[in-house]
Amino acid sequence: DPGQALSSCLVRAAQEAVRNAISHGRASAVQVQVEYLPRSIRLSVVDNGAGFEPTPGSTNLHFGILGMKERVSQARGLFTLESATGQGCTIQVEVPID
Numbered sequence: 153d154p155g156q157a158l159s160s161c162l163v164r165a166a167q168e169a170v171r172n173a174i175s176h177g178r179a180s181a182v183q184v185q186v187e188y189l190p191r192s193i194r195l196s197v198v199d200n201g202a203g204f205e206p207t208p209g210s211t212n213l214h215f216g217i218l219g220m221k222e223r224v225s226q227a228r229g230l231f232t233l234e235s236a237t238g239q240g241c242t243i244q245v246e247v248p249i250d
Contacts, residue, residue: 158247161227162186162195168216169197169243177201177241192229195245203239220245 166184173179179201187194217233220243224231229247 154250158193158227158249161223161229161247162193162245164223165220165231165243165245166195166197168220169199169241172216173197173199173201173241177203179240189246192246192248197243198240199242200240203235203237203241205237206233206235 170182170184173182177199179199182197182199185196185198187196221231224245224247227247229245232244233241235241
């Protein structure tokens with residue numbers, strides 16, 4: 153069922169992003185937002201944790217992040233991550249609605 157696969161992708165991405173924020177980023181606040189757009193659904197997870205310096209094309213990303221990227225790619229979606237040391241982390245997932 154495509155709807156169930158889409159839901160699973162979004163829920164698992166949210167779970168992993170929150171888990172990373174708490175366990176790796178030591179965040180004291182995490183904001184999860186879901187937006188229903190005309191042709192897609194956008195999930196945003198923003199935290200105030202320690203952050204890190206993502207390296208473009210890096211292969212040493214945490215396996216949870218790689219898993220999120222793979223699931224989102226399979227759902228034909230877009231995955232973005234923005235972070236900086238001391239600045240927290242923002243993860244956005246946008247998946248199309250068929």
